[in-house]
Amino acid sequence: MILQIALLAGLVIFSALAVLARDLLKAAISLAVASLLLGILFFIMNAPYVGAFEISVVAGLITVLFMTTIALTKTEGNVRESKAARVAFPLFFIVFLIIDILVMKGLVGKIPAAASTPDQGTFGEALWKMRTFDLVGQIAVIFAGVFAVLALFRKRSKDE
């Protein structure tokens, strides 16, 4: 339990660092570390497949994409953020945490929980037999992403 709380606290701290860091590269690396902690947490919560996905795809691939974008836009892309936003963040965050502590217990109690039957079988069976249509959706989403990127980087023909 203590390990889980430590991992969750680390996740929140690194996410806050990713949001508040001035340097974009440091922000991207903080985000990767947060993903790594979340992946370890998933392993602890008996969800190894999602943990592997989180570490390889979110901590790996998305960080690489972020770094490529930062490198491509670095020269003149610096934007001045408002200082008040950084200064006010801890205050707002602490206020939110207090509200969170007070309210969350009541909220969680009010969520209508369907009568859940404990899982049977393996992850593969759950994914392939029960969520087959999700896989079709995933393939569609991947194709949509690929075509969107292709369309955005399309070179103009000489006539235009």
Next chain:
Amino acid sequence: MSNTWLLYMFFAAALLFIGIYCLLVMRNLIKLFIGIEVISKAVSLALIGTGFAKKNILIAQALTVTFIVVEVSMVATALALIINVFRHTKSLDVRKLAKLKG
């Protein structure tokens, strides 16, 4: 078991707050997108935490894998859009996008 669920939902809400705060106050397009990423972490934590607490971890895993695939595809498209915006406006400031004409 309810206490574990409470713990995960508490931290998921904290992550959600960080992401929404980032979306509200930051001006850099990449920073805004980092905010969206933080929100998506909150969502996957809430999904897996609920599955773990309710002993339905397999379905929760299947849903989260789908969510991660959608997230990656969204990231690729959005970062390509950000690069194109930078080429047009020579800046990553989101306020300049509001001033574009034509």
